[in-house]
Amino acid sequence: MSLWRLAVTPRWWGILGFTVAFAVACVGLGQWQFDRRAQAQAAIALLDTNYDRATVPLDALVDGTAEFDVTEKWRLVSMNGTYRVEPVYVRTRSGPGGIGFEQLALLDLQDGTLFVLNRGWVPANGDNSAPAETPPLPTGNVAVTVHLVPGERQIAGRDAPAGQIATIHTDTIDTAYDGDVYVGWYGRLATESPATDAGAPWEKPVLDEGPHLSYALQWYVFALMGFYGYGWALRKEARGDVPTERKVRRRRSDEDIEDAALDATRAR
Numbered sequence: 001m002s003l004w005r006l007a008v009t010p011r012w013w014g015i016l017g018f019t020v021a022f023a024v025a026c027v028g029l030g031q032w033q034f035d036r037r038a039q040a041q042a043a044i045a046l047l048d049t050n051y052d053r054a055t056v057p058l059d060a061l062v063d064g065t066a067e068f069d070v071t072e073k074w075r076l077v078s079m080n081g082t083y084r085v086e087p088v089y090v091r092t093r094s095g096p097g098g099i100g101f102e103q104l105a106l107l108d109l110q111d112g113t114l115f116v117l118n119r120g121w122v123p124a125n126g127d128n129s130a131p132a133e134t135p136p137l138p139t140g141n142v143a144v145t146v147h148l149v150p151g152e153r154q155i156a157g158r159d160a161p162a163g164q165i166a167t168i169h170t171d172t173i174d175t176a177y178d179g180d181v182y183v184g185w186y187g188r189l190a191t192e193s194p195a196t197d198a199g200a201p202w203e204k205p206v207l208d209e210g211p212h213l214s215y216a217l218q219w220y221v222f223a224l225m226g227f228y229g230y231g232w233a234l235r236k237e238a239r240g241d242v243p244t245e246r247k248v249r250r251r252r253s254d255e256d257i258e259d260a261a262l263d264a265t266r267a268r
Helices: 003-007 010-050 170-176 212-238 245-267
Strands: 076-095 098-109 113-123 142-150 185-193
Touching: 003 010, 003 212, 010 212, 076 113, 113 142
Parallel strands: 113 185
Antiparallel strands: 076 098, 076 142, 098 113, 142 185
């Protein structure tokens, strides 16, 4: 049978449909990887643009405690106030010494609003149930600069004992304390005056775009390989290299005839 006549048979139409569906799925997965790469590149560009920009007052950049603009992430802002109550510790955080805690504190600003500060990483005790160190908060008025970071999501089913929290979910912190808390942002401490002991200082994050480009190209190669395999199999069957059911039956029949002739010769 000719190549084109074979290609339009119902069986090969079905194989072609499966090949096209496989290619569409591969292209979709490749595009997903391209989108993830674009998101990673945007995060890198935002970090490089904002992290080392000049410091500005918090109220000059953020308009109200509910305002949030993701393009301001990593900006360095300054504020003045006094620390309120005891610090709270975020559980299960990796740091210079392994798994530990991050120390959070509420800064009562001069306008009566509250801002959540992350004062750095501290090591855990032997069973990781509590911090091994608890740096005291400075008393009186302090001037701080922080890098803005979006609040984290709340994780369902995760809880923590008194004095600890599972994630830096600013809305939960807002409901736990009497005051108007900034719920869009918290801050990673950069400087504090007067300077006091705090957790391990924050360093500029190192971001990379990951292997998304190579993964995307691999999915496109898989799509092309699907069509190559379809064409290879179609040509192979059109040339008769793949035995059909009729040929198989015929070959078995010939073998049966030879066996019968051999048996007859032996019987003489």
